[in-house]
Amino acid sequence: xxxxxxxxxxxxxxxxxxxxxxxxxxxxxxxxxxxxxxxxxxxxxxxxxxxxxxxxxxxxxxxxxxxxxxxxxxxxxxxxxxxxxxxxxxxxxxxxxxxxxxxxxxxxxxxxxxxxxxxxxxxxxxxxxxxxxxxxxxxxxxxxxxxxxxxxxxxxxxxxxxxxxxxxxxxxxxxxxxxxxxxxxxxxxxxxxxxxxxxxxxxxxxxxxxxxxxxxxxxxxxxxxxxxxxxxxxxxxxxxxxxxxxxxxxxxxxxxxxxxxxxxxxxxxxxxxxxxxxxxxxxxxxxxxxxxxxxxxxxxxxxxxxxxxxxxxxx
Amino acid sequence: xxxxxxxxxxxxxxxxxxxxxxxxxxxxxxxxxxxxxxxxxxxxxxxxxxxxxxxxxxxxxxxxxxxxxxxxxxxxxxxxxxxxxxxxxxxxxxxxxxxxxxxxxxxxxxxxxxxxxxxxxxxxxxxxxxxxxxxxxxxxxxxxxxxxxxxxxxxxxxxxxxxxxxxxxxxxxxxxxxxxxxxxxxxxxxxxxxxxxxxxxxxxxxxxxxxxxxxxxxxxxxxxxxxxxxxxxxxxxxxxxxxxxxxxxxxxxxxxxxxxxxxxxxxxxxxxxxxxxxxxxxxxxxxxxxxxxxxxxxxxxxxxxxxxxxxxxxxxxxxxxxxxxxxxxxxxxxxxxxxxxxxxxxxxxxxxxxxxxxxxxxxxxxxxxxxxxxxxxxxxxxxxxxxxxxxxxxxxxxxxxxxxxxxxxxxxxxxxxxxxxxxxxxxxxxxxxxxxxxxxxxxxxxxxxxxxxxxxxxxxxxxxxxxxxxxxxxxxxxxxxxxxxxxxxxxxxxxxxxxxxxxxxxxxxxxxxxxxxxxxxxxxxxxxxxxxxxxxxxxxxxxxxxxxxxxxxxxxxxxxxxxxxxxxxxxxxxxxxxxxxxxxxxxxxxxxxx
Numbered sequence: 001x002x003x004x005x006x007x008x009x010x011x012x013x014x015x016x017x018x019x020x021x022x023x024x025x026x027x028x029x030x031x032x033x034x035x036x037x038x039x040x041x042x043x044x045x046x047x048x049x050x051x052x053x054x055x056x057x058x059x060x061x062x063x064x065x066x067x068x069x070x071x072x073x074x075x076x077x078x079x080x081x082x083x084x085x086x087x088x089x090x091x092x093x094x095x096x097x098x099x100x101x102x103x104x105x106x107x108x109x110x111x112x113x114x115x116x117x118x119x120x121x122x123x124x125x126x127x128x129x130x131x132x133x134x135x136x137x138x139x140x141x142x143x144x145x146x147x148x149x150x151x152x153x154x155x156x157x158x159x160x161x162x163x164x165x166x167x168x169x170x171x172x173x174x175x176x177x178x179x180x181x182x183x184x185x186x187x188x189x190x191x192x193x194x195x196x197x198x199x200x201x202x203x204x205x206x207x208x209x210x211x212x213x214x215x216x217x218x219x220x221x222x223x224x225x226x227x228x229x230x231x232x233x234x235x236x237x238x239x240x241x242x243x244x245x246x247x248x249x250x251x252x253x254x255x256x257x258x259x260x261x262x263x264x265x266x267x268x269x270x271x272x273x274x275x276x277x278x279x280x281x282x283x284x285x286x287x288x289x290x291x292x293x294x295x296x297x298x299x300x301x302x303x304x305x306x307x308x309x310x311x312x313x314x315x
Numbered sequence: 316x317x318x319x320x321x322x323x324x325x326x327x328x329x330x331x332x333x334x335x336x337x338x339x340x341x342x343x344x345x346x347x348x349x350x351x352x353x354x355x356x357x358x359x360x361x362x363x364x365x366x367x368x369x370x371x372x373x374x375x376x377x378x379x380x381x382x383x384x385x386x387x388x389x390x391x392x393x394x395x396x397x398x399x400x401x402x403x404x405x406x407x408x409x410x411x412x413x414x415x416x417x418x419x420x421x422x423x424x425x426x427x428x429x430x431x432x433x434x435x436x437x438x439x440x441x442x443x444x445x446x447x448x449x450x451x452x453x454x455x456x457x458x459x460x461x462x463x464x465x466x467x468x469x470x471x472x473x474x475x476x477x478x479x480x481x482x483x484x485x486x487x488x489x490x491x492x493x494x495x496x497x498x499x500x501x502x503x504x505x506x507x508x509x510x511x512x513x514x515x516x517x518x519x520x521x522x523x524x525x526x527x528x529x530x531x532x533x534x535x536x537x538x539x540x541x542x543x544x545x546x547x548x549x550x551x552x553x554x555x556x557x558x559x560x561x562x563x564x565x566x567x568x569x570x571x572x573x574x575x576x577x578x579x580x581x582x583x584x585x586x587x588x589x590x591x592x593x594x595x596x597x598x599x600x601x602x603x604x605x606x607x608x609x610x611x612x613x614x615x616x617x618x619x620x621x622x623x624x625x626x627x628x629x630x631x632x633x634x635x636x637x638x639x640x641x642x643x644x645x646x647x648x649x650x651x652x653x654x655x656x657x658x659x660x661x662x663x664x665x666x667x668x669x670x671x672x673x674x675x676x677x678x679x680x681x682x683x684x685x686x687x688x689x690x691x692x693x694x695x696x697x698x699x700x701x702x703x704x705x706x707x708x709x710x711x712x713x714x715x716x717x718x719x720x721x722x723x724x725x726x727x728x729x730x731x732x733x734x735x736x737x738x739x740x741x742x743x744x745x746x747x748x749x750x751x752x753x754x755x756x757x758x759x760x761x762x763x764x765x766x767x768x769x770x771x772x773x774x775x776x777x778x779x780x781x782x783x784x785x786x787x788x789x790x791x792x793x794x795x796x797x798x799x800x801x802x803x804x805x806x807x808x809x810x811x812x813x814x815x816x817x818x819x820x821x822x823x824x825x826x827x828x829x830x831x832x833x834x835x836x837x838x839x840x841x842x843x844x845x846x847x848x849x850x851x852x853x854x855x856x857x858x859x860x861x862x863x864x865x866x867x868x869x870x871x872x873x874x875x876x877x878x879x880x881x882x883x884x885x886x887x888x889x890x891x892x893x894x895x896x897x898x899x900x901x902x903x904x905x906x907x908x909x
Contacts, residue, residue: 132374213414219371220409221429221480222401225394231428235419311419311464 005314009304012315016303020296025075027292028285032071035281042088042279061088074285084286089278095286102268103290108178109265110253113190117252118245121195122238125202129237130229132207140199148196155189156262173264186259194248201244206237235309242309246302250295316386317344318487318520319368324380324390326360326367326544338364339544340380345488350514350521352535352552354528354567356773360544361524365490369405370397385487403433406481410493412473416465422449422476423461429483448479452509470636471502478509485517492524499635499800501861504844507534508858526774528571529846532556532853540564552850570778572807574830574845575852587626589761589794590647595620595656597639597646597818601869614869616642617653618818619890626761629788629795631809631826633802633841639818640798644764647796648680649673661761678708681755685767687747691739697750698735701725704758720757727790728753728783745776749783756787764796769804781808802845806830811899814838817874820893824900834902836877837861877905 043049043057058064062073077083084095121144128140150158163185164172176182209215210233218232257269268287275283307313326338338360345351353361367378368390382390384404389397401407409415417425426445430436436444442461449457452475465473474494481489491510495503511534514521523534531538531552538555540548540563548561559565598613617639624630632640646653649665658665660676668676681704684690691700702721705712712720722732728749739747748768755763765784769777785808788795799805805812805826812829814822814837822835833839836859843859871887881889891904 213409213411214417216371217407217409217415217477218417220369220401220407221432222398222403223428223432224398227428227432231420232417309419312466 008315009307013300013304016300020293020300023296024289024292028075028289029071031285031288032074033067035279035284036067038279040279042281044279061086078289084289085282087280087283089275089280089283095282098271098283099268099286099290102266102271105175105178105265106253106256106260106267106269109183109186109190109259109267110256112183112187113194113252114245114249116187117191117194117198117248118241120191121198122202122241124195124199125241126206126229126234126237128199128203129206129210130225137203140203144196144199144203146196147192148200151193152189153258153262155192156185156258159185159189160262173262175265182263182265186256186263186265189262190252190256190259194252197244198241198248201241202237205240206233209233209237212236239306239309242302242305246298249298250291253291253294317383318347318385319345319522320381320383320386321364321368322381322383324364324367324378324382326363326372326376326378328373329375329377337376337544338367338378341539341541341544341546343539343546343549345520345522347487347520348514348518349537350511350523350535352531352538353522353524353541354526354531354538355541356526356567356775358543359541361541362492365407365492365522365524369401369407369490370394398432402429402481402486403484404486405488405490406484406486407490408474408477408481408492408494411497412470412477413497415477416473418465421462421464422468426461426476426480426483429480433484444483445479448483449476451482452476452479453505454479471498471506474498474502474506475509478506478513482513482517482519486519488520488522489513490522490524493526494523495530496526500802500844501635501840503530504846504858505860507846510534527846528556528568528774528848529853532848532850533846540567556848556850566775568848570775571848572778572781572801572803573847574803574806574842575847576807577827586628588623589626589628589661590624591659592623592647593621593657593659595643595646595658596654597642597651598654612869613654615818615874617646618874619656620815620818620820622813622820622823624762624794624796627788627792627794628811629797629809631805631812632796632798632815633800633805633812634815635800635841637817638815640800640815641766642818643815644682644766644796644798648677648682648764650682678704678758679761680764681758681760681762682764682766683748683751683755683768685770687744687751687771688739690751691747691754693739696736696738697730697742697747698725700739700750701753701757704754708758721753724753724757727787728756729779743776745772745780748772748776748780752780752783752787756791756793759791760793762794762796764798766798767800768797770799770801777804784808802830802841814841816877819874819891819903820901821877821903821905822901823893824897824902828897828900832900834896834900835905836907837905877903880906 041063043054049057055064062070065073074085077085084099086094087098090098124140124144128137131137160172163170170181170184174182215228215233218228256267257273259265260267260270271283272287275287303315307315321344322342324338324341325336328335328337341364343351355361363372363376366372367376368382370392372378378390380390381388384400389400423442423445427438427441430441430444446457446461449460454460454472454475460468460476468476489510494510495506498506507530510521513519523530525531535552538549538552539546540555540561542563548555548559548564555564556568559568595617596615596619597617598615600611601614602611620643622630632643634640642651645651647658653666656666660680663676665673665676691697698721701724702717705717705720725732725734730746730749730753734742734746739750742750751768769780772780781804784795787793795808797805797808809826811824812826813820814829814835816837822829822833822838829838830842833842840859840861843856847853847856872882875882875887875889875891878889878891893901893903896902
């Protein structure tokens with residue numbers, strides 16, 4: 001890459017990040033109002049609180065203020081103090097705490113699952129395409145379909161049954177600072193179905209590329225097969241895979257509620273779902289903003305990756 | 316010893332429909348420094364025989380027979396030993412230069428890797444050697460090209476890169492598979508010149524696979540005519556062209572429209588003005604610059620074209636790719652909104668019509684597109700496609716009347732009644748184009764625009780479609796706007812011809828005037844670049860060469876390529892005027908360049 005190109009990419013990144021600010025603001029406003037439209041509140045329960053007590057609590061959390069005022073306070077708190085407010089459900093914990101505790105856990109097993117899914121998936125897909133219509137191909141296709149057919153909430157119990165109850169090799173749950181024994185099953189459970197899709201996309205993309213004219217040219221030049229695959233075919237093969245990987249990266253972090261429940265990992269997925277059910281406004285909004293920002297960044301990275309994979313794409 | 320000696324080569328493909336024999340027992344030799352032409356239409360097996368020889372067949376293909384390269388048997392050798400020959404002893408160039416280079420690798424990388432696998436050149440030596448070859452194939456700014464990606468180069472330039480890459484190891488044999496089919500005529504002429512120079516200088520044997528008898532006449536010493544997997548005729552070029560003994564060779568030669576042929580001129584009784592286009596402009600916004608601030612400049616695709624078309628007349632529009640001929644046609648009938656200008660159609664101004672009135676007017680304004688298969692709805696039977704304009708414009712017809720009209724039209728365009736319920740994928744390209752013509756003709760329109768309507772077809776099919784269009788025109792009296800990049804085809808069918816260069820008319824006149832008496836240097840260069848299927852004539856002709864390739868329409872100087880005096884006097888925005896050099900023969904202002 002020449003210096004001009006780096007400059008172009010840099011200015012593109014800055015432009016995209018500037019656009020991200022109103023996007024996230026809009027996300028906050030929309031979520032804020034949607035949450036309040038949903039019936040009930042954080043302090044409604046089967047056994048109603050005495051009215052005076054309820055009024056007291058609501059005043060303490062500022063819920064007696066008009067909505068726009070609540071939104072304004074919320075936003076200024078974030079911008080000025082980077083404070084996402086206190087949890088309505090867990091006394092003495094605020095949202096910053098909950099995220100700081102849960103997010104590193106989600107990030108760790110989510111990222112590992114992402115790596116496992118992409119590396120194994122791509123390798124499987126490439127192998128299947130190179131050995132098209134041989135047993136390797138059939139094996140990869142079967143494995144891919146099987147992996148895709150097993151969602152993580154089925155994989156979870158199966159893994160625990162096998163590795164913990166029958167074989168007794170791995171602990172059945174917990175986090176324990178992220179020791180590898182505690183990571184194996186969450187990562188497998190989370191990655192398999194994405195692995196299957198990635199393998200399938202890679203395989204069909206590679207098959208198409210292997211039939212293209214420039215591969216014929218490479219063959220006519222007398223290049224050995226491994227060079228043809230590695231230097232000529234791989235990059236264009238991965239273009240459609242990348243567009244799938246971007247959203248997957250965000251999913252593996254958000255979709256981990258089952259992992260959190262089955263393996264008691266304590267990640268953010270569980271807090272997210274429970275906060276939505278219990279109308280814990282502050283936690284729900286905080287986590288949503290986090291995922292929103294993550295999505296924006298991952299999309300940007302995907303677009304930058306495109307430019308690296310395909311020189312025709314310039315911003 | 317022959318460079319390549321092929322004996323009893325057969326190629327089979329295993330498909331789900333059974334075994335297909337695509338090459339049936341062919342034998343031929345190529346001597347050192349000789350150019351062998353293999354000529355035939357699509358599907359004749361001409362490419363497959365060479366792919367088989369080099370072990371490049373698709374996986375379901377298999378070959379038998381014997382192929383010797385310099386006395387060494389190579390057919391069905393293991394890949395590892397073939398890899399030592401490919402790119403080293405045998406160079407190959409293919410038809411479509413746009414897709415033949417790896418898009419994400421720089422030109423330099425793609426070239427040096429050939430030297431890397433076949434020679435022991437050091438990195439810098441390899442680079443120097445590549446640069447040397449790029450200069451030999453006359454690529455301007457060769458040094459810069461090494462660091463560019465394929466998409467930054469034009470089609471002609473990419474084909475030169477392919478040739479340079481194929482020649483890097485000075486191969487004994489160069490296999491050129493339709494090397495110029497996707498290129499403009501002037502670029503084709505240069506690429507062909509280049510190949511024959513290399514053949515002479517390096518003593519390389521050349522196998523030239525083509526469908527174009529004109530290219531064979533220009534290039535080859537010996538020719539093999541191939542049909543349905545077999546050679547039907549072979550011999551030295553002169554004798555085959557002079558005395559074609561096989562019926563198929565005669566057909567091929569007859570089907571080729573010739574730029575030097577003479578046609579009887581249609582006499583028009585009372586010219587009745589149908590269409591009057593005035594100063595048509597189509598500009599597209601084009602983004603330049605790009606970091607934080609980008610601005611858009613107009614790309615002038617069509618820039619002030621005026622012409623008239625009479626009832627029953629055929630006007631041919633020619634020009635090279637990017638000259639705006641298709642854009643002009645689409646702007647006329649508002650498939651693209653023209654940026655400015657007026658189109659007067661039977662006294663009405665088309666550009667002013669509202670949506671409903673325009674839809675009504677479209678009944679008389681029909682168009683036939685280049686790709687016959689892609690321009691039909693794959694989910695509709697061909698009779699439904701043909702009947703669709705009837706449903707739109709004559710909803711009062713009963714389904715029975717409609718069916719009869721469709722049958723009648725299918726009959727006229729030469730489609731068998733048994734095809735009524737077929738789908739486009741079940742028909743050949745030529746048949747699909749007949750469907751396209753039937754669909755356009757069904758309401759008996761006053762104007763049909765043929766946008767490269769025969770360009771994707773084999774020569775013999777092309778001749779049939781041209782014949783059909785002439786027949787229908789004689790019958791129904793519609794006018795034709797016939798757009799093509801192929802000057803000899805345009806001449807064959809048109810009464811008048813318009814030559815476009817970068818969105819402007821450079822010459823307009825009767826087809827005989829323009830083709831036999833071209834007044835503008837661009838027209839002269841175009842005509843001299845068209846190969847004539849007659850070896851003696853073709854080789855003795857003097858070629859008028861333009862110095863550079865078609866320049867970018869974003870470069871204002873490109874518009875004054877034939878009027879450099881105005882660039883010198885700094886009048887960049889000057890628009891060359893058309894002047895009438897003979898009655899009805901208009902030529903754009905130009906200096907005596909070339």
